[in-house]
Amino acid sequence: MAVTVKIPAPLRSLTQNQAEVTVEKAATVQAAVDELSRRFPGLKERLLDDKGALRRYVNIFRNEEDIRHGKSLQTALSEGDKLTIVPAIAGG
């Protein structure tokens, strides 16, 4: 199933400056991250720590919902879902 992933500005250098990427086959958030990693080397390391958990300063939302409050990376995806990657930003 195809989902759309919104890439935040601080990570776009890894996605050839694309702000939005479509992942064709991903049943879970983990699968979507794996597919992104295959296409865009280095992206996974920015999202996940050495143990494969979401980094403490990055979050992922499935549509409007924070995946940390559900099944985290095992959150199931449906056709047309939007994943939004949100890193902490500190500029001011």
Next chain:
Amino acid sequence: MLGVGGLGCPAALALAEEMPDLRLVLVDDDRVERSNLARQILFTDREVGEPKALAAARRLSQLAPGIRAEPRIARFTSGSAKELLDGCDVLLDGTDDFETRFAANDAACALGIPLVHGAALAWTGQLLTVLPERGSCLRCLFEGPPPPGALPTCAEAGVASPLCGVVGAAMAGEAARLLRGGQPLALGRLHQWDALRDRERDVLVPRDPRCPACGLASRAAIRHP
């Protein structure tokens, strides 16, 4: 107002004009640099080299003579938080480093002071309003700050000047609503701007009962350097 920079300048200006009897405490330990002038709209060439808190307080007092602008040339930390926030009803955070942002969040939660968190990097902006005991906080969204170098800072990625005006004005709007007893717009939701593509969207930030800053878990779990 923590940080009198790209966000703090427009936020302070809008708030001072909106609320003419305001007491506005301006906290910043930095000095005005020429490269700041495009987006730090309270400063001109004449203020280059001067502490930002002093220059901003003087300019705001000229523009809105009824306000009480109090400069504090200081760094906001968990140690200085209580003194700097003494008598304050709302905390606006427009600082440019992660450690200070989490310190501001934790102090707001511990002291029960509403926090308006605004941030900008390149063309991306964020706004989150925290009402202690009533809603989620920054640590419900992110567990903690990144280690140095893990994410670009505004010094590395830059900040788009037009976006600073947008986010700063939104911060002032949230503060004015809070000071007048109104309902903030970014309570429990992170409002995001993608100013390059002219898109805005919200994501929900539910309260985390395990949050060490605002939840039931022990606040002693938070360690600041």
